[in-house]
Amino acid sequence: MxxxxxxxxxxxxxxxxxxxxxxxxxxxxxxxxxxxxxxxxxxxxxxxxxxxxxxxxxxxxxxxxxxxxxxxxxxxxxxxxxxxxxxxxxxxxxxxxxxxxxxxxxxxxxxxxxxxxxxxxxxxxxxxxxxxxxxxxxxxxxxxxxxxxxxxxxxxxxxxxxxxxxxxxxxxxxxxxxxxxxxxxxxxxxxxxxxxxxxxxxxxxxxxxxxxxxxxxxxxxxxxxxxxxxxxxxxxxxxxxxxxxxxxxxxxxxxxxxxxxxxxxxxxxxxxxxxxxxxxxxxxxxxxxxxxxxxxxxxxxxxxxxxTIIPAEMEHLLLGAIPREATLLAHLQRGHPGVKDVELSVGGVCRYHLWVQFDKKREGEAKNVILCAFGAHYDIKQVVVVDTDVDVHDPAEIEWAIATRFQADRDLVIVAGAQGSPLDPSTTVGQPEDAAPHMQGVSAKMGLDATRPIVYPAHVFTRVRIPGQDTVDLDRLVATSNAAFDAYLHSGQLRDAV
CATH class of the missing domain: 2.30.110.10 (Electron Transport, Fmn-binding Protein; Chain A)
Incomplete structure (x- = not known):
């Protein structure tokens, strides 16, 4: 030494x-x-x-x-x-x-x-x-x-x-x-x-x-x-x-x-x-x-x-997610310029579930985006495509889009028998313990088109918003203490007692 x-x-x-x-x-x-x-x-x-x-x-x-x-x-x-x-x-x-x-x-x-x-x-x-x-x-x-x-x-x-x-x-x-x-x-x-x-x-x-x-x-x-x-x-x-x-x-x-x-x-x-x-x-x-x-x-x-990286925790997951997201975004945008943003969800271990924000111009495009994403990386197991009014980084927004813009008999894409992640334990179900390497990781893929129709009547798919909700000046309006409210409550105590 x-x-x-x-x-x-x-x-x-x-x-x-x-x-x-x-x-x-x-x-x-x-x-x-x-x-x-x-x-x-x-x-x-x-x-x-x-x-x-x-x-x-x-x-x-x-x-x-x-x-x-x-x-x-x-x-x-x-x-x-x-x-x-x-x-x-x-x-x-x-x-x-x-x-x-x-x-x-x-x-x-x-x-x-x-x-x-x-x-x-x-x-x-x-x-x-x-x-x-x-x-x-x-x-x-x-x-x-x-x-x-x-x-x-x-x-x-x-x-x-x-x-x-x-x-x-x-x-x-x-x-x-x-x-x-x-x-x-x-x-x-x-x-x-x-x-x-x-x-x-x-x-x-x-x-x-x-x-x-x-x-x-x-x-x-x-x-x-x-x-x-x-x-x-x-x-x-x-x-x-x-x-x-x-x-x-x-x-x-x-x-x-x-x-x-x-x-x-x-x-x-x-x-x-x-x-x-x-x-x-x-x-x-x-x-x-x-x-x-x-x-x-x-x-x-x-x-x-x-x-040391603690396996399966955020440092581990994000290290893999960000480079993959950057690559997936570039890949999707080459064929589909309407793709605006992506996220590999934490719930999908930052590998398997991809959320895509997409500016749809024609019906059927979202399904093409889904298929393009499956071909981009074999780890991708589930893809959800949403509109540009949906925050692709907010799991509650993604779930809301699925709940209100997706119908399984119309908007679901399933690809059976594709190559997936060998580390996904669900791919081993039904496989013998000594399965040959070429059989490892065989997976089904699922895509959800959670975009609204291009044309819809009246306000059926218009999001509820309150004018000024994003611009209201809370610093000006919200008091620095609750003294005024407390005084208001105390002023009515006598009548409450009666």
Whole structure:
């Protein structure tokens, strides 16, 4: 193990001048702390369930920092991206501009800037021998039936074996040995990289960056072609090239201001048991044989912070929702310019249920929008299309539109036997436990056209509104105290008594 002295507060000096309000995790936590959005837990907490229980209680209200997690000297943080408004603030835009800003960044990536190792905070301490992840890092066990501690907030970064271009994703990683971890790879870019390497008999070099800024976390979830590097989208979100550094034991480049980096390689032709694990649908995934990462190095800041995401809570859900929403909105608008806004609902675990606000001009268009949404991403299971007078971000408004503008025999669209999410447990009903991979996730899709007719008589579909309800000056009209009303009530007490 070796370490370097760092200048000032421990962050190496750099010419990086990002435009965002969250250039590093530490900058963002300082901002949250200064505005009362951090809960500091200075009492010892157990890494097995207790830490996750506290963070879950505060999720969506405050980020939580645990100073004494399981006897470790490294603090743990969770929940610093658990509100849409916070993510928009990190971007430096109003909440209404969140999807537009992300979409613009995804469409105009900024190439990263490589730093020398002496300037990279994440390599202030380097360990390549005697690695024991359980002893080195405060890795929590989250849910009741989880099969041990899991890394849930690590950016898994790998290079395409054919092109050398990187991919970034967040995968669940079970730490089941001092220097070995089992990883779940869904049929996306990381798995394609691994399959190409394995076919050649090679391991796939990877790095897991833990404790990165919120915008780089968000960029990792962008839905892009296979050879688009999400770290370049992070640069676009920051408004400046993202500083990266080459790993110590492989050629992967990682965010230079990460708190912790685990380097390793996914072994070919090796599988070990992983799971069960509490996933985003709020159910457990099964125990299955998964690919294995052999750890080759751990590097970190001199006083690092470990980030964990509580599965199925708001930080987890929003990280997946916002990039998907931006991609879905762009996809729908290409074929249907009348689409104005979308939301992946929290009740639909920010993956399965999509609400679409649409300016309908012709009958039947809403059904086309529904079918377009199903083709945009296999996770989409239910789509509701509403008019522009319905707030697509308000669940009560969506339900009201369904209640008053939808008829099942006329406005329902069902597609049977389509590909859905393999993590949706309802897709396994009727399937044998050892169902072949090609049968996993087969799902029905349901679309609801909750738009009003283009032409309707009189005021049948006119919303009830009170003139002035949105513009009335309450500050001028509402008294600062109830003294006048109390005096009025007391003036009638004698007559009430009689």
């Amino acid at each position: 070796n370490s370097r002295d760092a200048a000032g507060s421990g962050t190496p000096q750099s010419s990086w001048a990002p435009q965002s309000t969250a250039p590093t995790l530490r900058h963002w936590l300082e901002r949250l702390s200064a505005t009362g959005r951090v809960a500091t837990i200075d009492q010892p907490v157990s890494l097995e369930h207790e830490l996750a229980a506290v963070a879950k209680r505060l999720d969506g209200e405050q980020a939580t920092i645990f100073l004494k997690p399981g006897g470790h000297a490294i603090p743990v943080v969770s929940g610093f991206m658990s509100k849409r408004a916070w993510i928009a603030e990190a971007m430096g835009v109003p909440e209404a501009a969140l999807l537009e800003r992300f979409r613009d960044a995804a469409g105009h990536p900024v190439a990263w800037h490589e730093l020398p190792r002496e300037e990279a905070a994440c390599q202030q301490v380097v360990r390549t021998q005697g690695i024991d992840l359980h002893a080195l890092l405060p890795i929590p066990t989250h849910s009741e039936h989880d099969n041990g501690p899991y890394i849930t907030a690590g950016l898994v970064i790998a290079r395409n074996p054919r092109t050398g271009i990187q991919n970034v994703s967040i995968n669940r990683i079970q730490v089941h040995a001092p220097d070995r971890m089992a990883i779940l790879m869904l049929p996306r870019h990381l798995l394609a990289f691994y399959q190409a390497a394995e076919a050649a008999g090679d391991a796939l070099d990877v790095a897991i960056a833990i404790g990165v800024d919120p915008l780089t976390m968000l960029a990792s979830q962008a839905i892009t072609p296979i050879d688009d590097d999400e770290l370049e989208i992070a640069g676009a979100l920051h408004g400046a090239p993202l500083p990266v550094v080459k790993c110590v034991t492989n050629d992967v480049r990682v965010p230079a201001f990460s708190e912790i980096v685990i380097e390793g390689r996914i072994l070919p032709k090796v599988r070990e048991p992983e799971g069960p694990f509490g996933e985003f649908p709020k159910y457990y995934s099964a125990r299955e044989a998964r690919e294995v990462i052999e750890v080759t190095a751990v590097t970190h800041r001199e006083q690092p912070i470990y980030h």
